[in-house]
Amino acid sequence: MAEDLLSVQDLHTEFERGDGTVYAVNGISFSVAPGETLGIVGESGSGKSVSVLSIMGLLRGNGQVTEGTAKFMGKDLLRLRRRQLEDMRGRDIGMIFQDPMTSLNPTMRIGDQITEVMLSHQYTNRKGAFNRTLQLLEEVGIPEGKARFRSYPHEFSGGMRQRVMIAMAIACEPQLLIADEPTTALDVTVQTQILALLRELQQKRRMSIILITHDFGVATNFCDRIIVMYAGKVMESAPLDGFLRRSAHPYTIGLKRSVIEVGTQSHQLKAIPGMAMALTEPPRACPFAGRCDLAARRCREELPELRAIGGDHYVACHRAEEVLAAGATLDNLMAGGVVSAG
Amino acid sequence: MLGRGTVAATGAPYGAGGPSDAPSEKGSGAGLNGSLPREPLLRVEAVSKRFKVSGRTLRAVERVSFELAAGQTLGLVGESGSGKSTLGRLVLRLLEADEGKVVFQGEDLARLSTNKMRARRRHMQIIFQDPLASLNPRMTVGVAIEDAMSVQNIGGSSAERRRRTEELLARVGLPASAVYAYPFELSGGQQQRVGIARALSVGPQLVVCDEPISSLDVSVQVQIIELLRELRKELGITYIFISHNLAVVQLLSDNVLVMYLGEVVEQASAADIFSRPHHPYTRALLRSVLKVPESAAARTPLAVLPGEMPSPLSPPPGCPYHPRCPLATSRCKEEKPVLRDVSGGHMAACHYAEKVAATPAAVTGLAAST
Numbered sequence: 001m002a003e004d005l006l007s008v009q010d011l012h013t014e015f016e017r018g019d020g021t022v023y024a025v026n027g028i029s030f031s032v033a034p035g036e037t038l039g040i041v042g043e044s045g046s047g048k049s050v051s052v053l054s055i056m057g058l059l060r061g062n063g064q065v066t067e068g069t070a071k072f073m074g075k076d077l078l079r080l081r082r083r084q085l086e087d088m089r090g091r092d093i094g095m096i097f098q099d100p101m102t103s104l105n106p107t108m109r110i111g112d113q114i115t116e117v118m119l120s121h122q123y124t125n126r127k128g129a130f131n132r133t134l135q136l137l138e139e140v141g142i143p144e145g146k147a148r149f150r151s152y153p154h155e156f157s158g159g160m161r162q163r164v165m166i167a168m169a170i171a172c173e174p175q176l177l178i179a180d181e182p183t184t185a186l187d188v189t190v191q192t193q194i195l196a197l198l199r200e201l202q203q204k205r206r207m208s209i210i211l212i213t214h215d216f217g218v219a220t221n222f223c224d225r226i227i228v229m230y231a232g233k234v235m236e237s238a239p240l241d242g243f244l245r246r247s248a249h250p251y252t253i254g255l256k257r258s259v260i261e262v263g264t265q266s267h268q269l270k271a272i273p274g275m276a277m278a279l280t281e282p283p284r285a286c287p288f289a290g291r292c293d294l295a296a297r298r299c300r301e302e303l304p305e306l307r308a309i310g311g312d313h314y315v316a317c318h319r320a321e322e323v324l325a326a327g328a329t330l331d332n333l334m335a336g337g338v339v340s341a342g
Numbered sequence: 343m344l345g346r347g348t349v350a351a352t353g354a355p356y357g358a359g360g361p362s363d364a365p366s367e368k369g370s371g372a373g374l375n376g377s378l379p380r381e382p383l384l385r386v387e388a389v390s391k392r393f394k395v396s397g398r399t400l401r402a403v404e405r406v407s408f409e410l411a412a413g414q415t416l417g418l419v420g421e422s423g424s425g426k427s428t429l430g431r432l433v434l435r436l437l438e439a440d441e442g443k444v445v446f447q448g449e450d451l452a453r454l455s456t457n458k459m460r461a462r463r464r465h466m467q468i469i470f471q472d473p474l475a476s477l478n479p480r481m482t483v484g485v486a487i488e489d490a491m492s493v494q495n496i497g498g499s500s501a502e503r504r505r506r507t508e509e510l511l512a513r514v515g516l517p518a519s520a521v522y523a524y525p526f527e528l529s530g531g532q533q534q535r536v537g538i539a540r541a542l543s544v545g546p547q548l549v550v551c552d553e554p555i556s557s558l559d560v561s562v563q564v565q566i567i568e569l570l571r572e573l574r575k576e577l578g579i580t581y582i583f584i585s586h587n588l589a590v591v592q593l594l595s596d597n598v599l600v601m602y603l604g605e606v607v608e609q610a611s612a613a614d615i616f617s618r619p620h621h622p623y624t625r626a627l628l629r630s631v632l633k634v635p636e637s638a639a640a641r642t643p644l645a646v647l648p649g650e651m652p653s654p655l656s657p658p659p660g661c662p663y664h665p666r667c668p669l670a671t672s673r674c675k676e677e678k679p680v681l682r683d684v685s686g687g688h689m690a691a692c693h694y695a696e697k698v699a700a701t702p703a704a705v706t707g708l709a710a711s712t
Contacts, residue, residue, distance in 0.1 A: 043559045044530065063395040138491055158652055185557070187421045187628040189647045196644045214559045215630035221641060241638035258560040260431065261633045262589045262616065269593070271564040275529055 004031040004071075005175055006055075011068035013047070013054045013232075023279040024050045024063070026232040032176065034057030035206040037224030041213055045276040047152065047232035048212050052178055054078075056093065057085045073175065082178050091121040094169030098181035100161035104153040110164045111137075114171055114274060123172045136167040140195060159190035163197070177202070180212045195222050217259040220244060228252050229289030234306055235264055238313035248309055248320040251288050253330065285320070293334035295317050381448045383412040383580050385548060389432050389442030391425075400654050402428040404604045405442065408597075412547065415574065415581040417595030419588050419627065423651050425604035426584050433582065434466050435459060435559045464494045467541035471553035473533035477525040477540075483511070484521035487540045494544045499654055510539040514569060531562035538569065541707055542577075550582045555590065588624075589631040600624045603654055603662040606681055610688040620690035620699045622667050646648070660683065661692070669694060 013025035025047045032038045042048040053059050055070045055077050070077040075093065077085060089095070091261040097103050110144040114136060115129040137145035137288055140163040153161055162182060169177055179198065183191035199222065202209055203289060213219050219226050220240065228251060236249040247253050274291040286304050289295040298318050306316040309324070317323065326333040357700040391403040403425045410416050418426040431437040433444055435451045446452045446466065454462060470476040477486055487510060488503040497503035504521075511520050514535040525533055534554060541549055551570065555563040560653040571594060573579055585591050591598055591612075596613045600623065608621040619625045635641040649666045652658055661679050664670040673693055681691040684699070692698060 006642075065679055151701070159650060188588075188632075189421055189586075189627065190650070192632070192644050192646050193648070194632050196646045215632075215636055216560065221632045221644065239638075240641075244635060244640075245639050255561060256634055258564045259632075259634050260560075260563065260567075260587070260589045262592065262628050262631050264589060266567065266593045266594065269564045269567065271568055272561045273565075275531060275562065287440045295346060 003033065005034045005036075005073070006210075007031040007069075007071045008055060009069045009071075011051060011054060012066045012071065013050055013059065014064055014066055015060075016062045016064075020280050023161040023282050024232050025054060026279070026282055027067070028227075028229065028232065028234050030227055030234070030237065032208045032210060034175070035202075036130075036207055036225065037202065037209045037211060037223045037283045039211050039213065039219035039226040040229060041216060041226055042229035043214055043276045045278060048229045049180055050232075051229070052180065052210065052212060054063045056089060056095065056178070057082065058089075082222070082272070087121065089174040090117055090169075090174075091123065092174050092176065094172070094174040094177045096162070096165045096169050096177070096179045096182050098184050100158070100165040101153060104161060106153055108152075109150050110153060110156070111151075113163070113330060114168050117168050117171045121172050132171070133167070136171060139201070140164070140167045140170075141193075142167075157190075158186055159193060162186065162190075162194055166194075166197065166201070170205070171209070173205065174207065176208045176210065178212070182211070183218060184215070184254070184333070215259070216255045217261070228255065229282055231276065231284065233287060233316060234314070234317045235288065235317070236313075237306070239311070242311050242313040246311075246313065246324060248313070248315040248324050249317045250292050250294050250323060250334070251318075269282070286316075294323070297328075344360070367371050373576065376462070381445075382409040383447065384410040384433065384656060385443075385445040386410075386433060386614045387443040389429070389439040389444060390439050391432055391437060393429055394624045395655060398655050401604050401657065402654065403432060403439075406599070406601075407442075407605050408599060408606075408609065410548075410580060410582070410597075412580050413574070413578045414596045415583055415594050417591035417598040418582060418584045418601060419586065419591045419598060421586055423603075423654060424601040425654075425696050426599075426601050427552055428604075429585050429601070430468070430552050430582055433548075434463075434468060434550055435609035436468070460496075461494075464496075464544045465547040466550070467544065467546040468550040468552060469534070469537050469541050469554045473530070473537040474525055476537060477533065479525055481524075481527075482521065483523050483525070483536050485514075486525075486536070487511075487543050491543045492538050496544055506543065510543055511536075513542070513573075514539045515565075529562075530558050531565060533560065534562075534566055535569070538566075538573070547578065547584070550584070551703070553586070554583075556585065556587075556631050563590075570594060587631060588615075588627045600627065603657055605691065607691045608665065608689065609681065610690075614688050618685075618688070618699050620688060620695040621663075621692045622669055622698055623663050625698065626666075627641070663692075669698065 009029045010027050011025055012027055015022040015024055028051055040048045054065045065078055068078060111133050114133045118124050118129040118132065133149060134145040138147060142148050142160060142163055183194050186194065198209065211222055223240060225239050226243050227236045228249065230251055236252045247256060257270045258272065272291055284302055284303055288301040289299040304316045304318045306314050308314055309320060322333060323330060386406060386408050388407050389403060390405055393400040393402055406429055408416065418429060420426045428437065432439050485505050487507045491497045491503050497506050507521060508518050511518060516532060516535050540584055555566050558566065567599045574581065580596065583594050595612045598610065598612050599606050600621060602623055608624045615624060621627060629645040630647055647666065652665060658665050660676050661674040664674040679691045679693045681689050684690045684695045
């Protein structure tokens with residue numbers, strides 16, 4: 001654990017709204033080892049993106065980190081001066097987002113945008129940046145780099161724009177790449193291409209990746225370790241294998257069952273009822289209780305702590321042992337859970 | 343809008359002797375290409391659409407034909423730019439076809455006057471991928487739905503329309519208070535429910551669902567799929583379901599059209615498409631859908647279909663798929679395969695369809711990435 005590249009401890013983030021405070025992130029901790037791929041999975045509003053934006057100092061004006069530390073290469077990102085953090089962003093930590101169009105400058109040639117990243121971080125000189133851009137374009141799978149250098153973002157397909165974003169993000173050889181829903185807006189065919197590209201780049205560089213996604217299928221096919229977030233809390237955290245074979249949180253199981261695979265019959269799908277709500281006060285009971293088939297009285301009264309259940313696997317559910325023991329007969333347990341919970 | 347009130351009574355069938363019977367829950371079981379004893383709800387005959395783009399011709403949809411029986415669901419699948427959304431709009435006459443015919447309830451839509459077409463729209467609705475973009479930001483949900491009804495002169499009085507709106511909102515799983523909500527105050531899933539309620543408000547026979555779940559969280563996707571399924575069962579609605587994801591299409595469809603560069607490359611019952619895909623592109627689409635592995639050791643390499651669809655402004659010669667197809671031969675580069683019956687009504691446009699169907703999936707063409 002001592003050699004983690006990034007270690008986030010007890011992060012809290014709040015937003016001030018006209019009608020009060022929204023508690024977006026409520027004490028999450030996670031770490032990323034060098035070369036590791038961490039998946040952060042959750043629905044809209046779970047706090048998965050906000051967590052990362054908090055660390056990167058990219059919260060909107062009404063958002064504020066109120067507690068926590070985020071150690072990266074020995075420095076606490078949350079206590080850096082703005083200037084220092086800006087230096088680090090794009091150089092030591094690269095970022096890509098769901099919609100490349102919002103991050104690319106529509107009036108600037110894509111080659112210039114990539115060189116600009118290197119020049120602004122004094123990574124190399126103008127000549128070096130130009131040559132390296134051509135190299136990067138090839139590396140991310142954009143053929144005819146010299147011609148494409150002069151193209152504008154609108155001349156590219158969604159998948160190609162995401163490749164440009166990736167080239168920008170890795171231009172300064174960052175140690176960590178944060179990818180926030182990088183494939184959500186893309187066709188399934190392009191999604192696989194982008195995931196394969198990210199993996200290839202990562203393996204060449206031994207770069208760490210944090211992949212944020214709502215799609216359990218994407219996370220489990222790409223990540224070494226996964227944390228599931230809900231209402232700004234970590235619900236479950238485990239290495240991939242533990243996640244796949246011993247999911248211990250009803251919410252995780254719900255997300256798993258929501259993945260639409262080839263051959264899935266519609267009657268096999270089970271929607272998680274309801275939706276995630278913005279918290280206007282810090283959670284005092286299990287935030288998922290209202291949507292959980294297993295919720296018992298205790299779940300509505302007592303906040304479950306994130307606790308170890310063996311094998312580097314952590315879960316925040318009062319009934320995790322029952323979930324694990326039930327295994328394939330979980331539906332019976334859930335049906336029973338509804339009855340006993342009244 | 344005057345004087346049509348009685349005709350437009352909510353939920354009434356469109357008259358005795360109409361071309362389509364009240365749909366049963368699972369349709370009549372008629373296939374896409376089977377000869378039907380009676381007129382299907384929708385018949386599309388060799389429709390084509392071309393756009394002029396800076397002096398060049400873009401073939402968006404080329405000679406697509408299908409039939410759709412009442413109560414059945416047709417899935418349209420393909421990547422961005424395959425022409426699937428354009429086809430959906432041609433069916434609704436939101437775009438005019440350059441060639442071919444769209445026959446709905448026995449009437450050639452292109453021959454209808456503007457007024458008649460407007461009246462027909464009651465029976466043909468659409469749900470979009472981005473519900474927020476399709477809702478007026480300055481209209482409350484209630485007003486948006488009531489507006490759709492009053493355009494079609496449905497519901498008599500405004501009080502009656504309000505009552506019906508509340509019923510619809512409850513039916514799609516929204517609280518009554520949503521009547522007063524503005525679109526931006528709702529989550530993506532709720533906005534899509536509003537889109538569905540608005541489409542339903544006029545009592546449609548046919549609903550085109552254009553990527554209705556692609557921009558939603560997976561958990562919400564499943565909720566919307568369930569809702570669409572329930573509505574089909576209760577109301578006998580006929581769907582055209584458009585998506586880039588074959589697994590999603592398969593969930594709801596009786597029949598599936600796979601499109602590539604504006605053309606149909608495979609057309610069959612959903613069961614056949616998934617159990618015996620005959621086109622390499624269909625197989626690639628199937629393999630591109632990620633599957634949650636059983637364990638870390640069971641994780642398979644990502645199956646990558648390389649490249650992107652070529653520009654429809656300059657389609658490749660021969661088979662449009664040949665530049666990406668690992669099975670392509672010199673014949674595929676020169677001779678364009680026609681859509682043909684490869685087994686009992688299962689249509690595919692590939693010179694080697696029989697060979698593809700007999701080949702294990704792993705060979706038909708996806709580079710494995712580590």
